[in-house]
Amino acid sequence: QSALTQPASVSGSPGQSITISCTGTSSDVGGYNYVSWYQQHPGKAPKFMIYDVSNRPSGVSNRFSGSKSGNTASLTISGLQAEDEADYYCNSYTSSSTWVFGGGTKLTVL
Amino acid sequence: QVQMVESGGDVVQPGRSLRLSCAASGFTFRSYGMHWVRQAPGKGLEWVAVIWSDGSKKYYADSVKGRFTISRDNSKNTLYLQMNSLRAEDTAVYHCAKAPTTPYYMDVWGKGTTVTVSS
Numbered sequence A: 001q002s003a004l005t006q007p008a009s010v011s012g013s014p015g016q017s018i019t020i021s022c023t024g025t026s027s028d029v030g031g032y033n034y035v036s037w038y039q040q041h042p043g044k045a046p047k048f049m050i051y052d053v054s055n056r057p058s059g060v061s062n063r064f065s066g067s068k069s070g071n072t073a074s075l076t077i078s079g080l081q082a083e084d085e086a087d088y089y090c091n092s093y094t095s096s097s098t099w100v101f102g103g104g105t106k107l108t109v110l
Numbered sequence B: 001q002v003q004m005v006e007s008g009g010d011v012v013q014p015g016r017s018l019r020l021s022c023a024a025s026g027f028t029f030r031s032y033g034m035h036w037v038r039q040a041p042g043k044g045l046e047w048v049a050v051i052w053s054d055g056s057k058k059y060y061a062d063s064v065k066g067r068f069t070i071s072r073d074n075s076k077n078t079l080y081l082q083m084n085s086l087r088a089e090d091t092a093v094y095h096c097a098k099a100p101t102t103p104y105y106m107d108v109w110g111k112g113t114t115v116t117v118s119s
Helices: none
Strands: A009-012 A018-023 A035-040 A047-050 A064-069 A072-077 A086-093 A099-101 A105-109 B003-007 B018-025 B034-039 B045-051 B058-060 B068-073 B078-083 B092-098 B113-117
Touching: A009 A018, A018 A086, A018 A105, A035 A064, A047 A064, A072 A086, A086 B045, A099 B045, B003 B092, B018 B034, B018 B092, B018 B113, B034 B068, B034 B078, B045 B068, B045 B078, B058 B068, B078 B092
Parallel strands: A009 A105
Antiparallel strands: A018 A072, A035 A047, A035 A086, A064 A072, A086 A099, A086 A105, B003 B018, B018 B078, B034 B045, B034 B092, B045 B058, B068 B078, B092 B113
């Protein structure tokens, strides 16, 4: 159950777009469309942002979008806002009937 | 509104046991799967365990298998995590999280309870 691979940090200016990658294997990300993304502000509980690779739960801004190609999933945030500065985690269901998170990516809005 | 409140976190010595609870409200608890997820100090999220809505299926991360047991009491709207043979590396904030209609995600999270394993 190795963690999915995410960049440690990404940054962007207000109004710009950024993309966070999440690389796994054919036993997790590549094998299932059960990929989700979570946003976590310091000291807060994680927030559910994306499910089924690219679907947004009710109430999540349409500036957040997800995609997947092979063993790599991606989260794109467009029109960056200061409030988007947070840690982001991907998650996938695995062939072992377990779940695995990525190591997390710290987004800095410059 | 949908809410989960964890409790039971404490400072314990290595090798000891602890039981965490997660009190749920604002939704029909017996209809949803539930997860435990932990976060070590300054580290990322780590999935720990899941239990189906009726308790019929339970799955664990390799790091806790054989030591931790997830359970639920649907009559009390409460989720549990029994943690035995605790190790220093189990030190973390433990969150319970509700699954939506399928068990593959965690759509609402509790704020967590802190477990510190130290001699």
